[in-house]
Amino acid sequence: MENELMSLPMVALRGLAVLPEQVTHFDVSREKSVQAITQAMKKDQKIFLVMQKEVEVEEPKESDLYRIGCIATVKQIVKLPGNMKRVLVSGEQRAGLSWIESEEPYFQAAVKILPDFCKPEDRELLENPINEEGMVRGLRELFRDYMSKNPKLAKELAMMIEEIKSLRVMVDTIAANLPMDYEDTQKVLEEQDILQRYEDISLRVVNEMRVLSVKEELQKKVKERVDKNQREYILREEMKLIREELGEDTLQTDAEEFEQAVKDLDASCEVKEKLAKEIKRFKSQMASPAESGVVRTYIETMLEMPWNKKCEENLDIKAAKEKLDEEHYGLEKVKDRILEFLAVRILTSKGQTPILCLAGPPGTGKTSIARSLAEALGRPYVRISLGGVRDEAEIRGHRKTYVGAMPGRIATALRNAKVKNPLMLLDEIDKVSNDYKGDTFSALLEVLDSEQNDKFRDHYLEVPIDLSEVLFVTTANTLQTIPRPLLDRMEVIEINSYTENEKIHIAQRHLIPKQLKSHGLSEEQLSISKKALQKIATVYTREAGVRQLERKIGGICRKSAREILEDNKKCIKVTERNLEHYLGKEIYQFQKANEQDEVGIVRGLAWTSVGGDTLQIEVNVMPGEGEILLTGQLGDVMKESARAGISYIRSVSKEHGIDEKFFKEHDIHIHIPEGAVPKDGPSAGITMATAIFSAATGRKVRADVAMTGEITLRGRVLPIGGLKEKLLAAKNAGIRMILIPKENERDIEEMSSEITKGLKIVSVSHMDEVLDYALSKEQEG
CATH class of the missing domain: 3.30.230.10 (Ribosomal Protein S5; domain 2)
Structure with missing residues (x-):
């Protein structure tokens, strides 16, 4: 029966594919379709339904039709105005279109029933009735959960699903009752592999449940927000009436304060015009608290920016040199470059502001020398950590149209510095990364290019910011991950590893006094010999910088503080001999040269x-x-x-x-x-x-x-x-x-x-x- 050809009247459907086990109705108006349905009713009510590939085609040919359709039984025909008929059909079997026998006065098609099949490796699985029963039950429970989330489905469907025992009937029945567009429905119709169809339909049910869950959650949130906004609106209207009765209007007062602040602001005409426009918007949106809050935040941010406000620099080159030498041992190249910049600044009163990149291993003093430089120049110091920054908006800011928009890190740092010429440290520039939200390195190109950063545009502020007088200092552990165009805009100063002698000097001049102070000790209570420091640097630490060295000194200070309190010691001297008592066994050993060739x-x-x-x-x-x-x-x-x-x-x-x-x-x-x-x-x-x-x-x-x-x-x-x-x-x-x-x-x-x-x-x-x-x-x- 399955391989025999059948001759049936055929209807070409537009934008509709009918599945087995599906009861649906559609309207027909084309004469050929009406004649085909009439002919089917005269015989055994069987008709072949196949979908057109293109909906717009009025007179489809055989090439315009899909090759697989559904044999259905016509259940009812209802006449509609305009020579149109509504037909109720029940899908029964998949069938393939072999050829069209005649096209007049209606389509008569030779069709072949398509049986369900499974791959050879899956045949044994389906032949076991227990496996089929398990799949039927699993799909039934899954669809039962779906129906609980979708109240639109009829209760009769639930009863029908409970009675189905066949996997094929279960899959086709559920497929017929899922919301799918006609192209997806056609794909299900064309799938003859019963196991593949089972997997596809199961996945679709799960996805539909997720969609319904998200929809339900969103509707709940929207309802809560609407209720909250309505309550706030009523309260604010009542508050507004009370203020009017008392003769007060705070928002109007705020707008007047903003206007006065704009008059006193030292900024360009473009900035003042932008602020005046936003204040006008603020006045017109007083009835909408959400909108007025956004505009208020923007105006306050603009007023806090240091548009033309500068700080006086310390142009005493000798004092700057003394400051740098006092706080840092070694690093001669960095100090020389800073003093050269300062000398040019003194002679020209302006000079091109360099962009320095301090590159070197961790713990070598890159960040601290930037802070010392700011103190030597008398400029405010602001630090921006770029490690892990992936979003371009972190640099350029978010556009005001977004909820929760804010300025970028550069504009925020300027606002915090309160002057337009601070020293801005961009820390760990080598650890910036990119993702789908934009190229962060490209945003930094504009910031660090002295030829164009005098008109840096933050997306939130929407007006140019002058960064030409900012002294940018960047730090990096490696230059390999920095793109070449960005590296080309910076003057790289390499900070190499400290020698053993340099580490000892740094420890004596900086680290020991700092740790003694932080642990509440005096130089009379604790002293560390030079040989002990040398041993700490060689066998207790292995680093290019001095961070581990500082931690080890801190460990000695903690243990000494305990001994001073517990044993009433007045003075502790740490030497090479008793160092192991404070720091434990030696950690590192250098591989010594071999004794013989x-x-x-x-x-x-x-x-x-x-x-x-x-x-x-x-x-x-x-x-x-x-x-x-x-x-x-x-x-x-x-x-x-x-x-x-x-x-x-x-x-x-x-x-x-x-x-x-x-x-x-x-x-x-x-x-x-x-x-x-x-x-x-x-x-x-x-x-x-x-x-x-x-x-x-x-x-x-x-x-x-x-x-x-x-x-x-x-x-x-x-x-x-x-x-x-x-x-x-x-x-x-x-x-x-x-x-x-x-x-x-x-x-x-x-x-x-x-x-x-x-x-x-x-x-x-x-x-x-x-x-x-x-x-x-x-x-x-």
Whole structure:
């Protein structure tokens, strides 16, 4: 029966698809449709209903129709005015349109009943009646919950659903009673896979329940808000009548105060015109408290902005230098640049305001030097933390049309500073990110561009703000995440790691007095020796800055305060010997240089976010098939450096007496200890190449030599960064000779003798020079 062709009258429906188990009605006016229904009533009342692809087509052809429709039984025909008839039908079976047998006087179609099917892997599931019963019950309960949220559905439907036992009938009945547009209904009609149809309908029921829940919640909130607004309106009207009876009108008084404030405001004509317009709006909206509240907030914000209000600067360059030297030890480049700016400012009385970017590791004093700079210049200091800012509106402000609109952080900081020329610190500019709400970096471009920030436009204020006299200082831990156009607008001043000597000076001059004061101690009650500070800086902390050092000093102060109170001690002296009593066991240890020369082991130098460190690279060669093993959590850059080093060694193997078959018959294993710590960076190329060469030739590498530099396939040594931190790490490890790239010689010239003292620094430009120094048998004196 299912594969047999049937010849039935056909009606082409516009914007309507009929499903099996669906009882619905539709109106027909086309003559062919009326004739088809009349013919169906003369026979067995069966008719084939199929939907048109385009609703506008008046005389559809076979190509204008979908190929799958529904065989239905005509239940009732009602005549309507204008030769129109309303037809009630009951959908019964899916059927496919094979071809149209005739088009006059009505459509007669050859159709084939489409049975439900399931995939072979699902057949066993449906053949088990328990599984079918479980799916029917689950769908029934789901639809029961839906009906409880949708009172429009008839009660008879609930009774019908309870009696259905067949999964196919249940799915089609529920589908026929869900709100779907005709395209979605057609998709359900065309789906013959019963399990897929079951999943689709279940998902639709769940989605409809969510929609109804959201709708119900919104309606409840709207009702509550309307009730509240009506109550407030009545109360305000009563209050207004009382004020009128008493002869008072506060809102009118506020408007007059605003007008007087605008007269006294030192601002441009554009700002005053904007304020006058908003005050006029404020007067006209007094009857609407919500609107007048928004306008009032805007007017108050505009009046609080320092349009032309400036503070007097301290132009005493000597006093500024003394202030900076007093509060900060070292940081000579930063101080010099600040004093240069101040000198130009004194000579020109204006000068272009620079935008400084202090870049360096955490804890090196970037934020505190900005505060000191503000004090030295006599400018108000405002700080904006940009870490995690994702929304462009945080910078430019929200438009007034939004509920809860407010100015951006830049305008708010100016309002808090109360002058137009403060020092504004944009902290952690490297941690700004973007999302779908806009590009935050692009908003900062306008702020930090001295050519256009004299007319910065905040979306909330809607008038230009002059930022040209603001001294912007930004801070960043790394420059890698800052887009190039934004970085180009800033003058980068790098703040490197502190040396051990600098840390001790900072601790003696700043950290110890600060911690003594915050813990209620005096210098007579607690003293910390220089050697103790040196030990804290080397074995209790590992950082580029001094934050951990300050915490350790604070820990000593806390323990000392307790001893003074409990044991009645009058004076506590912390020395190198008793330091362990206050801070516990040593935390860090620097890897010391190896005591003897070894084959395949080379000491490299690395830069980390907390300063420099040494890396011991080990290479083993063993019989194999030419495989290269890389272990120790190496990043992509270091893996590429290792492969480049191997390629170079293979290219010069003949010159150094390495057998041609060596690399085919041996496996090379490169390992960097501390495997739990990820390692990456372009500075270990020559180190790995030297270790590979040593392992391949059996020649020992000097234990007192460390090196840093990247390698090319032709053996050239490329420059690296972070040299200062790397030299400090080598010095702490007891290394005597350092091999650095030739192009990094200029960095050595800028370093203090404190860093280079005791080190023999050799610059190399080619791998041959590296091997000569690293594999030399004579120990340097």
